[in-house]
Amino acid sequence: xxxxxxxxxxxxxxxxxxxxxxxxxxxxxxxxxxxxxxxxxxxxxxxxxxxxxxxxxxxxxxxxxxxxxxxxxxxxxxxxxxxxxxxxxxxxxxxxxxxxxxxxxxxxxxxxxxxxxxxxxxxxxxxxxxxxxxxxxxxxxxx
Numbered sequence: 001x002x003x004x005x006x007x008x009x010x011x012x013x014x015x016x017x018x019x020x021x022x023x024x025x026x027x028x029x030x031x032x033x034x035x036x037x038x039x040x041x042x043x044x045x046x047x048x049x050x051x052x053x054x055x056x057x058x059x060x061x062x063x064x065x066x067x068x069x070x071x072x073x074x075x076x077x078x079x080x081x082x083x084x085x086x087x088x089x090x091x092x093x094x095x096x097x098x099x100x101x102x103x104x105x106x107x108x109x110x111x112x113x114x115x116x117x118x119x120x121x122x123x124x125x126x127x128x129x130x131x132x133x134x135x136x137x138x139x140x141x142x143x
Contacts, residue, residue: 002135004056012049015042033088041081047074056137061124064138065117072112072119079105 019042026035048071055067083098108119116122126141 003133004135004137005053007133008049008053012046015046015049019043019046034085037081037084037088039081041078041085044074044077044079044081047071047077050074056132056135058127058138061127061140064127064140065121065124068118068120069112072109076105076109 019039022035022039022042026032026039051067051071051074055064055071058064058067080102083101087093087098112119117124121140124140127138128141129136130139131137
């Protein structure tokens with residue numbers, strides 16, 4: 001086991017504990033919706049950590065591309081959770097602005113799955129290994 005896996009797994013574990021504490025605090029109450037939105041945000045962070053680990057240890061370019069693509073779904077969860085948290089905690093702002101931000105993020109996720117390999121890469125042809133915190137991780141090869 002290397003430091004990267006230990007740190008990322010520890011972060012994911014801490015996030016899961018926080019998410020479940022806030023889900024319990026929500027308990028289905030309409031008055032405690034901020035807890036629900038916060039847990040959705042934290043669960044999105046856990047999904048992002050998983051995607052990062054998969055991409056860092058990918059051996060094939062296709063695996064790397066898929067991890068990057070699915071990271072956008074995790075990012076959508078984080079965005080929905082943060083916007084819902086702010087809206088339910090403070091009750092301020094314009095609803096049209098909230099829905100515009102959500103709509104643009106959903107459009108980005110749709111574009112992510114319908115154009116190329118992701119919004120970040122048209123195609124990942126090969127991977128190279130670099131040293132990161134004592135571990136060998138994959139990154140797209142430069143051309």
